[in-house]
Amino acid sequence: MNIPHMYIFDFNNIALTVVFLIISSIMAVEFSRQIKKAIDRKKRKMVLYSLLLALTFLLTHLFVIISAGVPFSTSNFYLFFLLFFGICGVGSYAALSLAQRDIANTSQYISTSLLIAASIMMAEYTAFYIIFREAIEIQPILSVMAFLMILVTSFTLIRFLMQITNEDIYEFVKNYKYTGSVLGGMAMGGIPYIALTSMMEISDGSGVHSFLAPFIYMAAANLLFMLVPDLFGEKLIMKNVQSHLSLFSHNPDSVFRVDLQGYILSVNKEAVELTGYMPNELAGLHFIDLIGGSEEEKKIRKYFMKVLSGETKLIETTLKRADSTYADVRITAVRIIVKNTTVGVFGIVRDITEQKKADKMIEYLAYHDELTNLPNRRNLEKVMASLFIEDEEFSLIYLDFDRFKRINDTFGHSFGDKILMQIGNKLSEVVPEECLVARIGGDEFAILVTGGNQPDKIANEIVREFQSPLFAEGMEFLITASIGISKYPEDTNNLELLLKYADMAMYKAKENGANHYQFFDQSMVDQNVNKFELENDLRNAINSKSLTVFYQPKYNATTNEITGAEALARWKHPRHGMIPPGVFIPIAEEANLIVPLERLIIRQVFSQLVAWKNRGFEVPRTSINISIIHFYQEDFVKFMQHTLKEYDLYGELIEIEVTESIMIKKEDSINSQLQALREIGIEVSIDDFGTGYSSLSYLSKLSVDRLKIDQSFISHSQENREIISTIVSMATNLKLKVIAEGVETASQIDLLKSLGCQEVQGYFYSPPLPSNEYETMMNKQPQET
Incomplete structure (x- = not known):
């Protein structure tokens, strides 16, 4: 081979x-x-x-x-x-x-x-x-x-x-x-x-x-x-x-490394500064020893077990320092895994003591009057809403101090502020502790009477107390109060009307010579208009489609261009002339007419949009107010879908405005309807946003597109600057649009623009207009080519 x-x-x-x-x-x-x-x-x-x-x-x-x-x-x-x-x-x-x-x-x-x-x-x-x-x-x-x-x-x-x-x-x-x-x-x-x-x-x-x-x-x-x-x-x-x-040692937050039993193995220098203990004192210490309170200990132990099972969550608690003082902290805990085996936990601890103080201060300022330190109107409405949800009876006392304007005009507002502070102190002394005293604005105050207290007795005591003069800068003033009282639910189950009725009763007391109190009765709504007559006339007006729609334009504050409009129902009574919405809308709600009224407005808006489109207008999105009662109708979403198809319109031309109270009941059902509307192009706006502290939690639940900053913030925009900024920032982070309503002055516009709110609505630009006048304004807008 x-x-x-x-x-x-x-x-x-x-x-x-x-x-x-x-x-x-x-x-x-x-x-x-x-x-x-x-x-x-x-x-x-x-x-x-x-x-x-x-x-x-x-x-x-x-x-x-x-x-x-x-x-x-x-x-x-x-x-x-x-x-x-x-x-x-x-x-x-x-x-x-x-x-x-x-x-x-x-x-x-x-x-x-x-x-x-x-x-x-x-x-x-x-x-x-x-x-x-x-x-x-x-x-x-x-x-x-x-x-x-x-x-x-x-x-x-x-x-x-x-x-x-x-x-x-x-x-x-x-x-x-x-x-x-x-x-x-x-x-x-x-x-x-x-x-x-x-x-x-x-x-x-x-x-x-x-x-x-x-x-x-x-x-x-x-x-x-x-x-x-x-x-x-x-x-x-x-x-x-x-x-x-480097991540451990140079982390700006305190970092604790603990074993599976919770004993501290090592810490970074920030942890030493936070706790006040030396590193050798912390090593071997169980992390529970740094937590204050038995309830907090149970919460943290439960949290630790969840972390070991694979959950990564934030938790807030208190940490006990070496000097026995406490710090508010936020903890993020993550498992330490080596070769697919959990060997310990990293606890990243951030000191949020100052942040908590700042949050409390912001909340306090949002719900208290800066001058008197009394609760403000927002606070009052919040407490009223909670009593409404709990279905508890209460009374509302509304006070206006006679001739106070003369004091301001004579001695100046600074002097008037000192008088207001004395008024606030005196009211707090007279009114029982379980009742809420609030300053509404100017020289107007309100008292929420709860806990079985009698509003007439409190009113009598206030009248008696203010028969004694007030003293300021060596001068003596006798200031009397006109007091109106309304009751829930005896007078109305509508909280907004309850305030209005107390205000009506207060003016009735002022007309009758002041310095006394007056309970509300239905005759005060309008001396010349009978409520039941209005209810029948309103029903006939809806059936005959004789209500009209006004449009209040919305503007881009930077370009001064119209970005849309809010459709508002208007009723011209054949005998009484224009009836304010604040009168006939509550009547419609109480008489179960609100749904047919809103559906009439929806059809009129759709018909008007079609007419404008046929004439070649570039019609911006139009918003329509929808009540919570409407959402309880099972066919609401189908009605919107069918009506859009009937008028051959796209949902992108429509926006609905709802209030925060929409989430009080039937949360899941309401949210599914909102999402269904958004899926056909209709945007959802939260009207009067910020009037309740619970608004922040609702944002994570609601399917919405836009926040409408309540006009109560805008009317005192400088005092509410931080609140407005927070709302705008929050909306931006959540990728929501934001609009401010009730804008009336150039200074308000400048402030809103500086805070990042570009879309506005209010009398500064235009009041609500008939359709032909709004059409003229649209026609002046530069048309897209």
Whole structure:
């Protein structure tokens, strides 16, 4: 038998093979990192890159076959191509797949490395057997040695590929990437040659031990290649350790590392400053020892157990310092996981003591009068709303002090403020503690009478008390009070009307000579208009469609362009003239006429929008007020959908305005209706936003698009600057639009623009207008081309 002469150890042959495989290594690294960064279609990319790598290995082996100096058969060349390409593709896919894992467990690492080594061995032996069939003579010992060396290369290759793939800092990996690719290519460059050596007898005249040359080369190349992941791994460990230590040590918040039982292992310097304990005093201390109060302890223990189970939440509590003082803190706790096992918890603790004080101050200022420190109107309405929800009876006393305007005009507002402060103090002394005394504005005060107290007795006591003069700056003043009283629910179950009725009774008392009190009765609504007559007339007006719609434009305060309008119902009575909405809307609610009234307004608005569109107007979005009662009708959403279709309109032209009280009952049902309206393009606006403290919690529940800042904030915009700013900022963060209503002065406009509120509505620009006048204003707007 003639032994084939092989020149597989020729330096030029090996050098060219190594060059090809270095290129393949670089490609493998780049492919793996691209797959890691891909957002979608990862599997498709992995298959494509695996086939490309298989193709480069195939081309490399074609060169090895041609340059080996051994006669080969071309009859089975296509079979060689398919088998080698397929096996290399599978091995490449397995390598790229495992490399995507940040941390692979030992069994996965070993199994994948064995799979790749077996794939390489199978591909080499199958390919060379098909091509060099006549020259094959398997050398068992050398075959085992070849497999072991290939396995070592596979382990090192997978380890390096995982490290380089999962490191995100490019500058950190750049040098290691090219060094590893070069050494990896050198290691893989010897694989075909040790495979050939183990499959046939070698005789090239260089000595009996020449068959060891490729194995020696492989051993040296693997040794160098193994250094890269070792060195790189150590540097990665150091980088990660330093990164975590930096996050721990230089965190602006206090950081506590605790074990699974809750004992503190280490802290950063901010934790030392926060607690007042030294680091060695904190180490070994249970975190519960820093929590104040048994109830807080139960809450924190429960929170800690949830964190250990995988939940990550914020919690607020109090922390007891070394000097026995307390700090309000917000804790974010996250598990410390090592090799898929929870070994402890990081507690990131932020001191929010000052923030809590600021929040309390903001809340206090929002609900208290700055001059007298009494609750303000907003506070009064909030308490009334809570009593309304609890269905408790109460009375409302409304006070106006006679001739107070003369004091302001004579002595100035600064002097008048001192009198108001004395009035506030005297009312607080006279009124029982369980009743609420509020300053409504100017010289008007209100008292919410609860707890079984008799409003007439309190009113008598106030009249008696103010028969004694007040003293300011050496002067004596006798100021008397006119008092009106309304009762809930005896007079009305509408809170807004309750205030109005108390105000009516107060003016009735003033008309009757002042310095006494007057209970409300229905005759005060309008001496010339009978309520029941109005109710019947209103029903007839709705049936005959004789109500009209006025439009109050909304403006962009920066461009002074119309951005939309609010549709407002108006009723011109044939005998009494224009009836204010504040009169006929409550009548409609009490007489169950509000739904047909609002549906009439909706149809009239839709009809007007169609008319304007047919005349070529660019009609901006129009808002319509919808009552909470309307949402309790099961067919409301269907009515809106059907009516839009009937008038051939898109929902994008319509906005509905609802009040915060819409969420008092049937929350889920109401919210689903709001979402259904938004899905057909109709926007949802919260009208009078901010009149209740609970507004903030509602925002996370309601499906809405816009907040309408209540005019009570705007009328005293300078005093309410922080509140307005907070609402605008909150709306911006929640990606909600915001509009201010009740804008009347240029200074209010300037303030709103400076706070980021661009859309406004109010008498500064225009009162509500008949449709033809609003049409004229729209016609002056620059039309889009």
